[in-house]
Amino acid sequence: MSIKQKLQSNQFYVNYSRMWPFVKPIWPIALLSLLICIPVGGLDAAIALFLKPYTDVVVVGKNMEAPWFIPILIVGFTTVQGLLNFGGTYLNAWVGGKLTMAVRRRLYEKLVDIEPAYFDKKTSGEILIRFNQDAQAACSGLLSNLKSFLTRICSSVALVGVLLYNSWQLSIVAIFILVVAVAPLTKVKKLIKSLVSKNNQCMYQVNTTYNETFAGNRTIAAYNLQERQKQNFNRLLDDVFNLVIAITRRTAWLSPFMHFVISIGLGLAIAYGSWLIVQGTITPGNFVSFLTALLMLYTPLKNISNVAVHVQQSFLAIERVFAILDRPDVLVEKEETKPLGAVLQGVKFENVSFSYTKGVEVLRNINLDVKVGEMIALVGNSGGGKSTLVSLIPRFYDVQKGSIKIDGVDIRDFSLHDLRQNIAVVFQDNFLFDGTIKENILLGKPDATDEEVAQALESACLADFIKTLDKGVETYIGERGILLSGGQKQRVAIARAFLKNAPIVILDEATSALDNKSEEIVQRAIDNLMKDKTVFVIAHRLSTVKNANRIAVINEGDLAELGTHEELMAIPNGLYRTLYNMQFSAPVSAD
Numbered sequence: 001m002s003i004k005q006k007l008q009s010n011q012f013y014v015n016y017s018r019m020w021p022f023v024k025p026i027w028p029i030a031l032l033s034l035l036i037c038i039p040v041g042g043l044d045a046a047i048a049l050f051l052k053p054y055t056d057v058v059v060v061g062k063n064m065e066a067p068w069f070i071p072i073l074i075v076g077f078t079t080v081q082g083l084l085n086f087g088g089t090y091l092n093a094w095v096g097g098k099l100t101m102a103v104r105r106r107l108y109e110k111l112v113d114i115e116p117a118y119f120d121k122k123t124s125g126e127i128l129i130r131f132n133q134d135a136q137a138a139c140s141g142l143l144s145n146l147k148s149f150l151t152r153i154c155s156s157v158a159l160v161g162v163l164l165y166n167s168w169q170l171s172i173v174a175i176f177i178l179v180v181a182v183a184p185l186t187k188v189k190k191l192i193k194s195l196v197s198k199n200n201q202c203m204y205q206v207n208t209t210y211n212e213t214f215a216g217n218r219t220i221a222a223y224n225l226q227e228r229q230k231q232n233f234n235r236l237l238d239d240v241f242n243l244v245i246a247i248t249r250r251t252a253w254l255s256p257f258m259h260f261v262i263s264i265g266l267g268l269a270i271a272y273g274s275w276l277i278v279q280g281t282i283t284p285g286n287f288v289s290f291l292t293a294l295l296m297l298y299t300p301l302k303n304i305s306n307v308a309v310h311v312q313q314s315f316l317a318i319e320r321v322f323a324i325l326d327r328p329d330v331l332v333e334k335e336e337t338k339p340l341g342a343v344l345q346g347v348k349f350e351n352v353s354f355s356y357t358k359g360v361e362v363l364r365n366i367n368l369d370v371k372v373g374e375m376i377a378l379v380g381n382s383g384g385g386k387s388t389l390v391s392l393i394p395r396f397y398d399v400q401k402g403s404i405k406i407d408g409v410d411i412r413d414f415s416l417h418d419l420r421q422n423i424a425v426v427f428q429d430n431f432l433f434d435g436t437i438k439e440n441i442l443l444g445k446p447d448a449t450d451e452e453v454a455q456a457l458e459s460a461c462l463a464d465f466i467k468t469l470d471k472g473v474e475t476y477i478g479e480r481g482i483l484l485s486g487g488q489k490q491r492v493a494i495a496r497a498f499l500k501n502a503p504i505v506i507l508d509e510a511t512s513a514l515d516n517k518s519e520e521i522v523q524r525a526i527d528n529l530m531k532d533k534t535v536f537v538i539a540h541r542l543s544t545v546k547n548a549n550r551i552a553v554i555n556e557g558d559l560a561e562l563g564t565h566e567e568l569m570a571i572p573n574g575l576y577r578t579l580y581n582m583q584f585s586a587p588v589s590a591d
Contacts, residue, residue, distance in 0.1 A: 018322055019138075022102045026095060033091035033143070034150055036084050041154025043081040045162045047074055048293035052166065056285030088151075092143050099139040106325060107131045115330045116396040120356070125207030129200065130320060137317035149311075152300060159297040166290040167282050170269055174294055177265030181258045181298075191250045196316055199243040206236050262298045269294055331395055333415055340418040343503035344407055346371040346534050347393065351402035354388060362388050364557045365402070372503075375535040377545035379579065380554040386538045387428070389554065390506045393536070394423045406504075424502040428509035428538075430493035432484070437466070438473035440492055444500035452499060460495035462488070505535045542580050551576060 023030050054070045111131050119127075163171040213220065213229060220229060273287045282290075349368040355361045363385045370376050378386040392399055395416060403410050411419055424444065432440050441456060442448055448456075453473065457463045465488060469475045477483050477492075484492065497505060539545050546565045553561035553568070553575050560575050561568055568576035 018318065019099070022099050022106075022139075023095075025102075026098050029091060030095045033088055033095050034146065036088035036091070037147055037150035038154045040081055040084050040088060041151040041156075042158040043077050043084075044155040044296055045158035045293065046077040048159065048162045048289050048296060049165070050074055051292050052283075052285035052289035054285070055288040056283050088147065092147050096140050096143040099143065100135055103135040103139055103321060104132065107135055107321065110324060110327070113329075114327075116391075117330065117356075123204055123208040124211040125209070126204040128207045128211075129203055130324060134317045134320050138314060138321050140314075156297060159293045162293040163290055163297075166286040166293070167273070167276060169276065169281070170273055170290055170294075173268050173272060174265055174297070177261060177268070178297070181261040181265075184254055184257065192247050192312060193316065195243055195247045195250065196313060199240065199247070200320075202236055202239045202243060206233075206240065209233055209236065265298065266294065331398060331416065334413060337415040337418070338409055338413045340406065340409075340414045340422055343372055343422065343534060346374065346407070347504065348405045348408075349389075349402070350405065352389075352392065352399055352404060353401035354385075354392060354397065354399060362557050366559050368552060368559060368562070370534050370536070372534055374549045375537060375547075377537045377539060377548035377551045378554055379539060379542060379545060379551060379576065380560070381556070382540075384554045385557045386554050387508055390425075390508060390536050390538065393504065393506065394420045394425065422502050423504045423506060424497035424500040425506045426490075426493050426497045426508065430489055432477060432489055432492060434477075434479045436471075436474050436476055437462075437492060440477070441473070441495045441499055444496040444498070448499050456495040456499040459498045460491045462491045462495055465491075503533050505533055507536065508538045509540065542576075542583055553579075 050070045050073060108131065111127070160171070160175070163174055209229070209232065220226060269291065273282070273290065276282045277284060277287055347370045349366045352363055352366040353361055354363040366389065368376075378389060380386055388397070391397055392404055393411070395411060398412070403412075405411065406414070406419075406422075433443070438453060441453055444456070445452065454463070457466055457473070466472050466475075497507075537545060537548060545551055548565070550562060550564060551568055552559060555575055561571065568574055569580065571577060
């Protein structure tokens with residue numbers, strides 16, 4: 001047997017053993033929920049066992065005196081079994097809920113720690129399923145399937161005992177038929193694995209469509225995209241339907257196959273048992289007890305194919321969960337990191353190159369030394385690499401060639417927490433969390449005083465707007481700040497960055513949503529913020545960067561030009577001069 005075959009044969013052990021770290025904190029209750037399966041399953045045999053004396057004495061012997069208590073015992077045992085089953089179901093739900101929470105917690109921890117590049121190639125629908133729904137499928141499936149499996153095992157062992165007690169000859173026939181009936185179940189995973197994977201991909205797209213419809217509802221309305229969205233969604237639903245039917249087509253034959261095989265087993269048992277009765281080998285009570293036990297053993301197997309499919313889907317969900325949890329960190333931190341305190345010298349790029357796709361460089365050999373207290377503006381064509389360059393500073397992506405240093409120390413020598421704690425970023429498309437204005441601003445400094453919040457609001461040109469609100473900074477802004485205008489959301493993000501008061505500030509089109517008056521005020525605030533700090537500004541409107549200490553022109557991944565506004569304007573046919581002239585109606589002289 002190959003290693004792969006051995007692993008597959010131990011699939012049950014491998015999948016469930018991997019869940020042990022999550023089960024360990026609650027193992028006594030989890031064990032109890034499983035131990036209850038023993039009497040619940042074992043009591044199935046009581047009814048079949050009691051039928052032997054009842055049949056022999058009452059049905060055949062016509063005597064009502066000796067077995068009068070048997071119906072009472074059957075009712076009593078059934079009642080106890082029902083109560084135990086209720087207790088097991090309750091404990092199973094409790095343990096399953098705890099496990100689901102634990103797995104979701106671990107998955108969410110992984111999600112928030114994962115590198116930003118991971119999300120570049122993932123859809124929101126895939127994130128929702130793999131980090132949320134798979135946990136439910138894995139844990140609920142784990143407990144319910146394990147409970148059903150153990151109950152069925154205990155019941156089967158007890159019922160096989162009844163079979164052997166009544167007739168070992170009939171038992172051999174029954175057990176042989178049982179093995180033949182369940183043998184195809186070993187192929188279920190192979191039959192459905194590829195289809196389950198394709199079905200998951202379709203469900204990713206379905207969830208993504210819901211998210212896009214929510215987030216892009218105004219775009220859908222403005223461009224009359226309703227019919228387009230409906231058609232796309234209907235195609236996805238058709239794909240999901242076809243895959244579900246394909247899974248059913250591959251597995252549904254198991255149930256009629258088992259019905260057929262089991263019917264043969266019952267037929268053989270009745271024929272052979274009748275012959276044994278005639279021969280005097282067994283009594284009618286033995287036969288009735290045996291046949292009852294056989295029916296109780298065989299009947300659940302007729303529909304076990306559905307259980308087997310659910311079991312394998314649970315296994316596949318567990319595999320997907322651990323594929324995420326086992327995923328190595330791309331942004332590796334060193335075991336021993338250097339502390340990052342106040343930035344005293346600045347940020348230096350040394351021969352920095354970077355590419356998102358292998359062989360296609362977005363940045364090439366960038367060399368740039370930005371001193372403390374200096375404001376450097378990054379300008380150039382769209383897609384030239386400006387945002388990528390500043391994204392390397394907080395290690396949203398890692399430098400592939402060269403290095404970025406803060407005060408002469410490679411940023412990879414700092415912990416990610418220390419590095420990012422010293423950087424404030426205002427993105428072009430800022431994200432606001434569901435909550436109030438104040439809660440979103442305090443993300444920059446959770447322990448900030450009301451005075452500090454008020455100063456941040458003033459610096460971000462939000463103070464006047466806040467005064468117009470009934471609840472002021474306690475105003476609820478909705479998911480993604482939907483109740484604010486674009487400019488207001490931008491200014492909340494700017495206030496958040498001001499409050500953080502980090503030594504390195506990155507402004508990626510930070511003033512793009514402001515009107516001229518607000519932009520002028522914010523620009524003055526940025527000038528104040530520059531004191532003893534290193535500031536990176538990305539802007540397409542060149543009027544906002546004229547006062548930068550230096551301007552770096554990034555063109556197609558290269559640092560094409562570097563200097564002050566005056567120096568760059570003095571370059572004949574220079575890139576900056578060309579860009580600047582294009583934004584103003586009249587050419588600007590270099591003199």
